[in-house]
Amino acid sequence: MKAAILGVGLIGGSLALCLKERTSCHVSGYDLSQKTLDWAVAAGVIDDGSRNLEEAVEDADFIFLAVPVGTIPELLSRLERQSLSPGCIISDVGSTKGKLVRWSEPFRKRGVTYIGGHPMAGSHRSGVEAAHSLLFENAYYILTPSPETPLSEVQKLSGLLQEATRAKLVIMDPFHHDRLVGAISHLPHVIASGLVNQVGRYNEENEWFHRLAAGGFRDLTRIAASHPVMWRDILMSNRGELLKLMDDWLSEMEKVRDAIKRGDAEKIEDFFRRAKFLRERLPERRKGMLLPSFECYVDVPDQPGMIGRVAMLLGEEGINLSNIGIMENREDTAGVLRLVFQKEEDLKRAIRFLNEAGYRVFSFD
Numbered sequence: 001m002k003a004a005i006l007g008v009g010l011i012g013g014s015l016a017l018c019l020k021e022r023t024s025c026h027v028s029g030y031d032l033s034q035k036t037l038d039w040a041v042a043a044g045v046i047d048d049g050s051r052n053l054e055e056a057v058e059d060a061d062f063i064f065l066a067v068p069v070g071t072i073p074e075l076l077s078r079l080e081r082q083s084l085s086p087g088c089i090i091s092d093v094g095s096t097k098g099k100l101v102r103w104s105e106p107f108r109k110r111g112v113t114y115i116g117g118h119p120m121a122g123s124h125r126s127g128v129e130a131a132h133s134l135l136f137e138n139a140y141y142i143l144t145p146s147p148e149t150p151l152s153e154v155q156k157l158s159g160l161l162q163e164a165t166r167a168k169l170v171i172m173d174p175f176h177h178d179r180l181v182g183a184i185s186h187l188p189h190v191i192a193s194g195l196v197n198q199v200g201r202y203n204e205e206n207e208w209f210h211r212l213a214a215g216g217f218r219d220l221t222r223i224a225a226s227h228p229v230m231w232r233d234i235l236m237s238n239r240g241e242l243l244k245l246m247d248d249w250l251s252e253m254e255k256v257r258d259a260i261k262r263g264d265a266e267k268i269e270d271f272f273r274r275a276k277f278l279r280e281r282l283p284e285r286r287k288g289m290l291l292p293s294f295e296c297y298v299d300v301p302d303q304p305g306m307i308g309r310v311a312m313l314l315g316e317e318g319i320n321l322s323n324i325g326i327m328e329n330r331e332d333t334a335g336v337l338r339l340v341f342q343k344e345e346d347l348k349r350a351i352r353f354l355n356e357a358g359y360r361v362f363s364f365d
């Protein structure tokens with residue numbers, strides 16, 4: 001079997017790695033950038049690469065479009081004019097689905113099936129260098145077939161994706177999808193970027209704003225470092241939903257603002273109480289690479305060798321650390337180490353052990 005990946009970046013490259021690692025597919029890549037293709041072939045992400053679309057999709061059983069959302073229609077229309085293998089299935093990984101619905105009909109007339117797709121896993125990083133074969137593991141992977149799509153073709157695609165990505169395949173109406181991910185992905189990206197821009201303006205007057213930016217600000221705004229072109233395209237193709245969601249957001253903020261203005265302590269407490277209640281009941285995330293890590297923070301004197309000492313102490317106890325780092329925003333004599341574990345059990349043992357060894361340990365879990 002042959003799979004063609006059009007756009008060998010973070011998501012296309014990760015999908016290619018999954019297909020190569022866990023299926024017998026030959027994986028061909030197509031990208032605008034020759035440098036990307038050369039890198040991807042050398043790193044074993046794809047079997048071969050071409051900047052010629054016809055060559056890349058020749059004899060392909062599966063074609064995956066993994067380019068920015070705004071570029072998907074243009075590529076689909078080029079594919080519409082290509083000769084494709086009969087029975088070929090085309091899918092995409094774009095973050096919005098409603099605008100692509102119209103493509104299933106013209107392909108179906110040619111004996112080719114188009115099924116929209118969206119893996120609900122990713123990163124603020126981009127490019128093939130960030131690709132990883134565990135990226136989609138245990139994440140949801142949404143497919144949005146049209147009502148006319150033959151069930152056998154949906155099963156063929158979901159079977160391949162399940163085997164390759166180890167994601168949880170779900171089927172959804174494309175417009176329903178856009179409202180859902182609008183609320184839990186697109187709106188949060190706008191809010192995070194808005195907050196970073198707002199604080200960035202204050203920081204131009206006084207650089208302590210950035211210096212003091214601690215865990216809360218960083219946790220909330222990681223996604224503001226995502227690819228601007230990708231997010232431009234997502235917002236442009238989900239404008240209708242985004243406008244409704246932003247109206248709701250502004251009225252939510254207006255309510256808090258009112259409560260603050262009126263000094264209504266009860267309303268303010270209710271606002272936080274409700275959010276805490278809901279946040280604590282979010283279903284547990286079980287993603288592969290982006291698995292929620294179990295972490296704690298340890299106060300240590302800022303002296304050379306401290307990281308090694310803590311790591312060695314934990315190693316001697318047989319506690320597996322998956323990451324260790326110094327918090328970037330502490331500059332004086334006390335330092336804070338961030339310790340990350342894959343297992344909750346390791347975190348609990350580490351806290352107990354470090355406390356016994358006299359360290360002050362903080363954890364938010």
Ligand SMILES: NC(=O)c1ccc[n+]([C@@H]2O[C@H](COP(=O)([O-])OP(=O)(O)OC[C@H]3O[C@@H](n4cnc5c(N)ncnc54)[C@H](O)[C@@H]3O)[C@@H](O)[C@H]2O)c1
Nearest residue numbers: 007008009010011031032067068069094095122123126127
């Ligand atoms: N990044 C995420 O977290 C994430 C998660 C799920 C879905 N998606 C979707 O996946 C798609 C790809 O995102 P990404 O993060 O992998 O981006 P990326 O920037 O890492 O990769 C995109 C690749 O497409 C190539 N490309 C761009 N225009 C092209 C064209 N016209 N022809 C051929 N190649 C072209 C680029 O050179 C690049 O290699 C987007 O539609 C995005 O909405 C992203």
Ligand SMILES: O=C(O)C(=O)C[C@]1(C(=O)O)C=C[C@@H](O)C=C1
Nearest residue numbers: 095119120121122123124185223
């Ligand atoms: O984890 C991140 O950095 C992401 O932004 C991933 C994320 C998301 O919003 O959850 C981003 C866009 C995709 O369409 C799917 C996943």
